[in-house]
Amino acid sequence: MEEKVKIRIDGKDFEMPIIIGTEGERAIDISRLRKETGLITLDPGFVNTGSCLSSITFMDGEKGILRYRGIPVEQLAEKSTFVETAFLLINGRLPTRTELTRFSVLLNDHSLVHEDMRHFFDNFPRGAHPMGILSSMVNALRAFYPEIPERSEEEEIDITVTRLLSKVRTMAAMSYRISRGHKVVYPRQEYTYAANFLNMMFDTPVRPYQVDENFVRALNVFWILHADHEQNCSTAAVRLVGSARVNLYAAISAGICALWGPLHGGANQSVIEMLNSILESGGNVKPFLAKASDRNDPFRLMGFGHRVYKTFDPRGKIMKKLCHDILNKLNQKDPLLDIALELEEAALKDPYCIDHNLYPNVDFYAGIVLRAIGIPLNMFTVLFAIGRLPGWISQWKESMEDPNWKLHRPRQIYMGEKAIDYIPINERK
Numbered sequence: 001m002e003e004k005v006k007i008r009i010d011g012k013d014f015e016m017p018i019i020i021g022t023e024g025e026r027a028i029d030i031s032r033l034r035k036e037t038g039l040i041t042l043d044p045g046f047v048n049t050g051s052c053l054s055s056i057t058f059m060d061g062e063k064g065i066l067r068y069r070g071i072p073v074e075q076l077a078e079k080s081t082f083v084e085t086a087f088l089l090i091n092g093r094l095p096t097r098t099e100l101t102r103f104s105v106l107l108n109d110h111s112l113v114h115e116d117m118r119h120f121f122d123n124f125p126r127g128a129h130p131m132g133i134l135s136s137m138v139n140a141l142r143a144f145y146p147e148i149p150e151r152s153e154e155e156e157i158d159i160t161v162t163r164l165l166s167k168v169r170t171m172a173a174m175s176y177r178i179s180r181g182h183k184v185v186y187p188r189q190e191y192t193y194a195a196n197f198l199n200m201m202f203d204t205p206v207r208p209y210q211v212d213e214n215f216v217r218a219l220n221v222f223w224i225l226h227a228d229h230e231q232n233c234s235t236a237a238v239r240l241v242g243s244a245r246v247n248l249y250a251a252i253s254a255g256i257c258a259l260w261g262p263l264h265g266g267a268n269q270s271v272i273e274m275l276n277s278i279l280e281s282g283g284n285v286k287p288f289l290a291k292a293s294d295r296n297d298p299f300r301l302m303g304f305g306h307r308v309y310k311t312f313d314p315r316g317k318i319m320k321k322l323c324h325d326i327l328n329k330l331n332q333k334d335p336l337l338d339i340a341l342e343l344e345e346a347a348l349k350d351p352y353c354i355d356h357n358l359y360p361n362v363d364f365y366a367g368i369v370l371r372a373i374g375i376p377l378n379m380f381t382v383l384f385a386i387g388r389l390p391g392w393i394s395q396w397k398e399s400m401e402d403p404n405w406k407l408h409r410p411r412q413i414y415m416g417e418k419a420i421d422y423i424p425i426n427e428r429k
């Protein structure tokens with residue numbers, strides 16, 4: 001029997017159905033609320049609001065569970081590659097060997113960027129943040145790769161998806177090269193997705209880049225951990241912008257803009273800046289914890305806390321292990337890892353952090369992994385964006401295929417002036 005909740009408004013009873021997800025989460029379906037009662041709900045930051053039904057990613061914030069299409073992220077991080085995980089998210093199932101080979105070949109085939117587009121990069125000011133450059137360039141892709149009317153909608157989506165996954169990686173590396181005043185390195189057929197990216201970033205005519213398989217594996221794990229996270233801020237932006245039926249490039253460009261923020265993907269850069277400040281101030285983590293718990297101080301512990309996770313972020317645990325693994329393999333030490341470990345230990349015992357459920361999230365150890373690979377600080381969030389692409393794409397596809405699709409258009413409660421008359425300028429005081 002369908003479960004329902006009753007609400008009483010002005011003495012009149014209304015019934016709303018309860019929707020139950022496959023993992024048992026329950027939600028009150030209020031889609032007919034305004035029509036039936038004339039009232040809306042108010043939920044700043046959408047803390048209590050489910051915006052869609054989705055079959056892509058499951059998270060349990062209390063237990064620290066994350067699964068893509070049902071598969072635990074821990075298994076994917078250990079056994080899969082980023083390209084295979086991207087296929088899984090976008091197509092809803094793991095590929096066969098033939099499908100995976102075909103997908104990888106397609107990604108290679110589409111990896112070049114239009115030469116005219118390449119020149120755009122020259123005109124951004126030196127020092128411009130790569131996230132701003134990337135979002136502009138992704139939006140510009142539509143101008144260079146317009147829709148072809150002869151193609152079916154399905155073919156058009158397939159080719160756009162492949163282009164995005166392939167070219168965003170090339171453009172990310174290009175923006176880095178050009179920002180350094182270096183010649184662009186083109187993608188090469190013989191390299192895998194991650195190896196190609198590293199080669200495009202770091203190969204030089206005087207010192208050919210030797211692709212290190214440890215870095216390739218680390219990058220695959222990094223990207224798998226970022227591949228989707230259900231209705232986070234940037235994914236919600238992609239769905240919202242996409243709901244106006246813009247093209248996929250424009251919707252993804254909106255997602256990149258949202259991801260840039262320091263409370264979201266920009267946190268991986270902010271964590272390193274914070275750890276550096278701790279190091280420069282003598283390495284004592286206590287004053288930073290005190291600042292974080294001071295209500296009059298806007299400072300936040302970057303890389304800590306999460307809207308959904310009220311325990312350890314499962315991605316953070318894998319990232320921490322990856323940090324140790326990669327530094328051990330390289331036989332390197334990073335002073336920022338020592339600070340991070342100390343900060344985590346102190347935070348887990350700190351009353352404010354305990355009270356606010358502040359645990360390390362995916363971004364806390366991510367930057368140390370990227371530093372070990374040689375990725376520069378201002379590219380960290382770009383790396384997150386490449387990783388999140390399959391998630392954005394699959395969520396956009398799901399929303400486009402949703403039979404109950406609607407333009408996203410929240411309402412508000414108006415708290416401004418009541419109707420007043422226009423005052424001509426010479427009569428204003």
Ligand code: CMC
Nearest residue numbers: 263264265267292300301302303304305306307356361363
């Ligand atoms: N440092 C200090 N206090 C914090 C922190 C933090 N990192 N995070 C939350 N709080 C406090 C906040 O001050 C508030 O306290 P009070 O109730 O006493 O006023 C309370 O916890 C709730 O904060 P909120 O901002 O309403 O909670 P939220 O669910 O919106 O927070 C968050 C989520 C990620 C924005 C927040 O934890 C934060 O700012 N973290 C630091 C930035 C960060 O690491 N972001 C990456 C998130 S994971 C990757 C991703 O998804 O992009």
